[in-house]
Amino acid sequence: MIGMMSCREVSELASQGLDRKLGAGERFALGLHFRICRNCARFNRQLELLRRALQRLPDEVTGPREGVQST
Amino acid sequence: MSNENDFQGELGSHRPYLLRYANLQLRNAAVAEDTVQDTLLAALKGEQRYAGRSAIRTWLVGILKHKIVDAIRKQSRETTLASDPGDSDRSEFDHLFKADGHWQESAAEWGSPERSFDHKEFFRVLEECLAKLPKRTAQVFMMREHLGTPTDEICKVLEITPTHCWVLLYRARMSLRACLQQKWFAGARP
Numbered sequence: 395m396i397g398m399m400s401c402r403e404v405s406e407l408a409s410q411g412l413d414r415k416l417g418a419g420e421r422f423a424l425g426l427h428f429r430i431c432r433n434c435a436r437f438n439r440q441l442e443l444l445r446r447a448l449q450r451l452p453d454e455v456t457g458p459r460e461g462v463q464s465t
Numbered sequence: 466m467s468n469e470n471d472f473q474g475e476l477g478s479h480r481p482y483l484l485r486y487a488n489l490q491l492r493n494a495a496v497a498e499d500t501v502q503d504t505l506l507a508a509l510k511g512e513q514r515y516a517g518r519s520a521i522r523t524w525l526v527g528i529l530k531h532k533i534v535d536a537i538r539k540q541s542r543e544t545t546l547a548s549d550p551g552d553s554d555r556s557e558f559d560h561l562f563k564a565d566g567h568w569q570e571s572a573a574e575w576g577s578p579e580r581s582f583d584h585k586e587f588f589r590v591l592e593e594c595l596a597k598l599p600k601r602t603a604q605v606f607m608m609r610e611h612l613g614t615p616t617d618e619i620c621k622v623l624e625i626t627p628t629h630c631w632v633l634l635y636r637a638r639m640s641l642r643a644c645l646q647q648k649w650f651a652g653a654r655p
Contacts, residue, residue: 413616433572447587447588
């Protein structure tokens with residue numbers, strides 16, 4: 395059943411993968427799906443980019459305007 | 466003592482940054498103001514605990530994060546749970562997928578993160594997109610991605626189930642993704 399996940403289900407599970415530890419079966423199914431589905435693989439990379447962007451957000455927005463050094 | 470004044474001055478210089486940080490998270494200028502005030506007071510009292518181990522801003526942000534979570538907890542108790550109707554409704558994504566669950570449109574290649582992160586403009590667009598999220602969705606998302614709060618703690622603070630939490634996070638990501646695609650990646654950007 396899990397090997398037959400639709401892209402829609404994969405998108406939800408990929409998102410959850412950022413918020414909880416996925417089971418081995420889930421990870422396997424995702425990996426398999428990403429290998430054969432370019433759209434979902436891209437979607438997953440988009441989520442990762444989003445996560446990294448959020449971690450940098452406050453520094454990017456305030457840093458230069460204020461010019462306060464933190465060291 | 467002049468040393469003390471130096472420390473106060475130093476704390477004050479981080480105020481705009483902390484305010485900005487709190488505002489991103491709380492979306493309420495008055496609450497953000499209070500939270501930052503509390504943080505600076507706590508920092509003043511805890512000066513001896515600072516001991517220069519880490520950059521002062523990092524230390525302040527560490528205190529601020531706790532204050533923000535406290536403020537969100539308080540807000541969430543004061544407002545009714547009905548604030549975001551249809552919280553776990555996923556039909557809003559129906560248009561993105563075909564009936565058989567395949568993507569309606571192919572996903573775009575966004576390239577390496579650095580290609581976007583090198584542009585200040587990208588972060589302004591991201592902020593614009595964040596501002597469009599419903600409040601509760603935005604709060605959960607920012608707690609998770611920006612403060613790095615574990616999901617189970619978010620659930621406790623907001624008194625929601627993990628499933629509900631995942632739906633809100635999924636909603637935030639889907640919405641931001643669409644917004645960034647439209648406002649940044651689809652343009653003649655690098």
